[in-house]
Each structure stands twice: as structure tokens, then as C-alpha cells.
Amino acid sequence: MEGSPERHSKKKVVAVVGGGLVGALNACFFAKRGFDVEVFETREDIRQAKIVKGRSINLALSHRGRQALKHVGMEEKIVSQGIPMHARMIHSLSGKQSPIPYGKKGQYILSVDRANLNKELLTEAETYPNTKLNFDHKLQDWSAETGLMTFVRPDGSTEEVEADLIVGCDGAFSAIRKQFLRRSRFNYSQTYIPHGYMELTMPPINEEFAMKPNYLHIWPRNTFMMIALPNMDKTFTLTFSLLRDYFRLPAQAMVSVKCSPYHIGDKCVLMGDAAHAVVPFYGQGMNAGFEDCIVFDEIMDRFSEDFNAVLPEYTRVRVPDDHAIADLAMYNYIEMRAHVNSKWFLFRKHVDNFLHFLMPRAVIPLYTMVTFTRTRYHEAVERWHWQDKVIHFEKMRFLIGTVLHCVMWPVLMASALMVR
Structure with missing residues (x-):
């Protein structure tokens, strides 16, 4: 950038491509380490936008995500803006409501608003004097050999930026990942599920929640389902999963992405959905992306910030875990719309929880390992x-x-x- 070579010669420059949840959090991690951080986002600054484009589906924040937020001093603030959900609330065809606890007493996941969380993380990243946020910058091309990137501004002009490390956090349809696809020995697959999703809003009744707020509500109907998460304004955000269009409006597609390796040399690494987009049925997409940040940071400690050693180690450690959570999310896609109606499923849940109570170290339910610990996904x-x-x-x-x-x-x- 103009006027920046002197500043960049003193410190290594990290360019984070994508100013979404994982990109904004990553900026905090790298800035905290003292790197000069440049964040590049295609969209306008959502903090000033009248209408926030993109997905607004609520998110379930759990232990992995909270640990990453804690590392940059953001956990308490974000938790205070979320609503605890202690159990799934299953709504049967007859109207009966049956809770299935997520874990032991006192354990819960948090319903958080995606847009608000993104705004908070961007604001936090901006508090670091060595961080600069660049909005309305669309990546046109980049070099894996030199770290040179070309961005297009809204007026059609271009800007060239050179970085020591490029961190691709630009989502499931990553522009950074396109360069990976051109290289040999890069494995890539994407799978769309038959269902799409649409969002509805359930307004409050008499200024109170229309349903019990501290639950993730599910209406499982075998071939489709609906999910409702509570919001701070006493509304519920409902995600309706369906095979056909609802009232002829296009449903949003849901894709699962797997790839390997996550890096090219010592110049570029993929994180978040750019590396491992998952369908949203285990509530781990954001948590896995946030854990990417803390895993990378831990490896940076082990290898003294040597990108030449850090990047391949990150691929080695993280790929099996991210592939495992992608598979689990697919498994839960079936469980949430069908298995939760099964008496055998409910019986097994009770058995697992009972055995965990009797032998807490010997038997740990899968959901507990995934949601309330940092046990590696593939080990879980x-x-x-x-x-x-x-x-x-x-x-x-x-x-x-x-x-x-x-x-x-x-x-x-x-x-x-x-x-x-």
C-alpha cells in the first residue's frame, strides 16, 4: 500500500482476506502477537450498513468458540449478549414438548446473533494500532510465490498489496482457495444436501418470548424440520429446512466442503469455511472456525512463529479434525430431522448420560466431547x-x-x- 513499505519492513505483514467471523477474530490473534495486520473484505463495513447482506442464521456458541474468544479477551462480552440454551426442545406432531438436555446440569450452549458478533469482533480488531480494516476490497488475484495480491475497489481501480502471510478466511466459496485448485496434489470435494433453508421470525407475544427461551426448539418431521433459536429482543429466529421452495421463494443451499492441504508453502493458509464449510446441524461451524485460530496460535508458540514450520504442522494437525466435524454435521443432519423422534434414540441418550454420571472418565457422550471440551474432533x-x-x-x-x-x-x- 502507498506509504506502507517502511512500516512493513519492521514487522511481518499478515493479510487476512475476509472480514467475517473467523477473519475478524484472526485479526485479533495476529495483532496481539505484534504483526502488522491488514483485513480485506469484499463487502462494505457491516457496522455502517443499513441492510446486512448474507446469512443471518443464529449461531450456537459453545466451549471451543468461547476459548478462542477468551484468548483475545472477548468471551465475557459476547456471552453477556447471548441466551443460554440448556436443552433441545422437541415438538411432536401432537404438540407435545419434550426436552433433551445437552449435558450435565449447568451446561449449555449460547444463542448468539451472527451480525452482532461480527460487528463486535471487527470493532475489537480495530482497537489494535497495528491493524487496518479495508472494506469494499474484492480480491482479483494473488501469488503464492510472492504474496502479492490485487484488489478491486468499487470505482473499478485496483490496489496491489504484498504480505508475508495470506490468511484465507473468505468463506465456503473462497477466492483464495481458487489458487489451491490450480496446484497438483490438492484434494477438494464439496457436497450439497438436498434440503435448502429459509428463515422466519417469531415475534414476541405481549412483549415476552412466544415459547420457552432457554431451549433450541426443533420440529423434526423426517423429510424436513424447523429449528428456532431465541434472540435478545424476545424474538425467535426460525430456520426452516425443506426440499421444495417455500411459497416459491428460493431456499438457501447448504454445502459441505473438505480440502487438503490447508497451506501453500509459507505464504498462505486457509481457515474457517474456506478450509472446511460444514452443514449447520451440529452447531460447530463457527466453533470449529474459531478453534482454527487458537490451534494456529498454539502451533505458532511451538514453532516460534516460523511460518515455514507452522503452516505444514497446522495442516497435519487440523485436517483430520475438520473432516471429522464435517462428517458429524452430516450425521446430525439425519439425527435432528428423524432420529430424535425415535424411542431408541432417547433411550440411548439416557443410557449414555447415566453411564457418564457413574463413570465420568470412562464414558463420555459424543455431544459432550464435541460441545463442552476441546477434545480433538477426530479423537472424539x-x-x-x-x-x-x-x-x-x-x-x-x-x-x-x-x-x-x-x-x-x-x-x-x-x-x-x-x-x-
């Missing part, structure tokens, strides 16, 4: 499968023992009578 899945095998083995052993008891008891009684 592996442990879940192991626990499932053990529980099924014990169940079969119990059934076999019961059958043998029923069969052998009459035989033993008959034998005893004959002896007498």
Missing part, C-alpha cells in the same frame, strides 16, 4: 465408536445372559425335582 469420533461397541457388547451379553437364564432356569428346577 474414535472414542464414540469405541464406546458404542462396548455398550453394544454389554447389551448383547445382558440379553444372552437373560435368555440363558430363562431357558436354563426351568431345566435346573426340573433337575432339582428329579434328584429329590
Whole structure:
């Protein structure tokens, strides 16, 4: 940028492409380390925008995301602006409401407003004197060899910027990732689910919530579902998942993206949806993206901020975890619209929670590991499968023992009578 070479010669420059949730949080992480940080966002500054474009779907903030926010001193502020949800509230066809607790007493996830959270993170990033936010800057091209980027402004003029590290946080349809696709040995896949989503708003009744506020409400209907999360203004944001258009309006698509590696040399790394967009059914998309920031920061500590060592290690550590949560989100896509109606599903939830109560270290429910700990996602899945095998083995052993008891008891009684 004009007038910046002298400043940049003193410190390494980190360019964060994308000023959404993960990009804004990343800016705080890098600025806190003392790097000169430049954030580039295609859209206008949402803090000044009359209408915020893009998704407004509510988000569920849990432990992983909170830990990342805590690292930059933002946890308490964001938590104070969220609404605790202690359980799922299942709405049956008959109108019956049945809560399914998320974890132990006192454990909850938080319903937070996406736009407000993004605004808070941008404002926090701007408090660092070594951070500059650049809005209305659309990435046109960039070089993985030199770190040179070209941006287009609204008036059609271009601007060239050079950075020591480019951090791609520009979403599921990342412009940064396009360069990765041109390179050999880059694995990439995307999957659209058949359902789209639309948003509705449930207004308050007599200035109070129309339903119990401290729950994530679900209307599971097998082939479709509706979800409602509470807002601070006493409304609910409802996400309606459907196969066909609702009142002929286009539904928003939901995509799952997997790729590997997450880096190119020591010049560029992908984070958040740019690396691993997930469908929203485990409530971990934002949390996984925020955890990317803290994992990268931890690796920076281990390798003394040497990008040449940090970036490949980040790929090695993070890819299996992000692929695991993408798969879990797909699994929960079926669970939330169908399995929660199953008596067997509810029974297993009670069994898992009971065993966790009896043996808190030996048996930990999958949801607890994912939502209330920082157990690595892929390790949580592996442990879940192991626990499932053990529980099924014990169940079969119990059934076999019961059958043998029923069969052998009459035989033993008959034998005893004959002896007498």
C-alpha cells in the first residue's frame, strides 16, 4: 500500500482476506502477537450498513468458540449478549414438548446473533494500532510465490498489496482457495444436501418470548424440520429446512466442503469455511472456525512463529479434525430431522448420560466431547465408536445372559425335582 513499505519492513505483514467471523477474530490473534495486520473484505463495513447482506442464521456458541474468544479477551462480552440454551426442545406432531438436555446440569450452549458478533469482533480488531480494516476490497488475484495480491475497489481501480502471510478466511466459496485448485496434489470435494433453508421470525407475544427461551426448539418431521433459536429482543429466529421452495421463494443451499492441504508453502493458509464449510446441524461451524485460530496460535508458540514450520504442522494437525466435524454435521443432519423422534434414540441418550454420571472418565457422550471440551474432533469420533461397541457388547451379553437364564432356569428346577 502507498506509504506502507517502511512500516512493513519492521514487522511481518499478515493479510487476512475476509472480514467475517473467523477473519475478524484472526485479526485479533495476529495483532496481539505484534504483526502488522491488514483485513480485506469484499463487502462494505457491516457496522455502517443499513441492510446486512448474507446469512443471518443464529449461531450456537459453545466451549471451543468461547476459548478462542477468551484468548483475545472477548468471551465475557459476547456471552453477556447471548441466551443460554440448556436443552433441545422437541415438538411432536401432537404438540407435545419434550426436552433433551445437552449435558450435565449447568451446561449449555449460547444463542448468539451472527451480525452482532461480527460487528463486535471487527470493532475489537480495530482497537489494535497495528491493524487496518479495508472494506469494499474484492480480491482479483494473488501469488503464492510472492504474496502479492490485487484488489478491486468499487470505482473499478485496483490496489496491489504484498504480505508475508495470506490468511484465507473468505468463506465456503473462497477466492483464495481458487489458487489451491490450480496446484497438483490438492484434494477438494464439496457436497450439497438436498434440503435448502429459509428463515422466519417469531415475534414476541405481549412483549415476552412466544415459547420457552432457554431451549433450541426443533420440529423434526423426517423429510424436513424447523429449528428456532431465541434472540435478545424476545424474538425467535426460525430456520426452516425443506426440499421444495417455500411459497416459491428460493431456499438457501447448504454445502459441505473438505480440502487438503490447508497451506501453500509459507505464504498462505486457509481457515474457517474456506478450509472446511460444514452443514449447520451440529452447531460447530463457527466453533470449529474459531478453534482454527487458537490451534494456529498454539502451533505458532511451538514453532516460534516460523511460518515455514507452522503452516505444514497446522495442516497435519487440523485436517483430520475438520473432516471429522464435517462428517458429524452430516450425521446430525439425519439425527435432528428423524432420529430424535425415535424411542431408541432417547433411550440411548439416557443410557449414555447415566453411564457418564457413574463413570465420568470412562464414558463420555459424543455431544459432550464435541460441545463442552476441546477434545480433538477426530479423537472424539474414535472414542464414540469405541464406546458404542462396548455398550453394544454389554447389551448383547445382558440379553444372552437373560435368555440363558430363562431357558436354563426351568431345566435346573426340573433337575432339582428329579434328584429329590
